[in-house]
């Protein structure tokens with residue numbers, strides 16, 4: 672069942688890193704201890720241009736005017752990029768039904784790709800917002816085992832169908 676939740680009940684989720692390559696990954700709970708939840712709704716599909724520097728963990732670039740030219744910039748590393756040199760990344764904001772109620776969470780490219788592949792869908796990273804939304808809506812709701820870091824789903828396990 673899809674569920675409708677008023678936007679006012681939910682806080683805004685900032686763009687954050689997928690943190691997928693973090694060293695503390697090995698500290699994560701064993702699969703059997705990962706809680707089970709269901710992704711029951713999708714709020715937002717957000718393909719974006721990210722800083723291509725590895726240590727910047729796929730943070731979103733913002734457009735700034737610099738010397739009368741528009742460039743894409745990430746303020747932490749001060750890197751400036753053109754769209755062609757930036758990395759295309761993807762964030763999807765979903766409603767996760769957990770043991771403790773519903774939670775608005777973000778999923779990033781690696782976990783999104785994993786969801787599609789578990790359904791035998793070859794995930795084409797054309798980063799078209801509408802195509803990705805349509806594809807996700809066909810498989811919602813789906814059950815996952817997950818690890819959360821803040822409001823980001825950083826690690827999932829899915830049953831193959």
Ligand SMILES: [Zn+2]
Nearest residue numbers: 722724727748
């Ligand atoms: Zn950077």
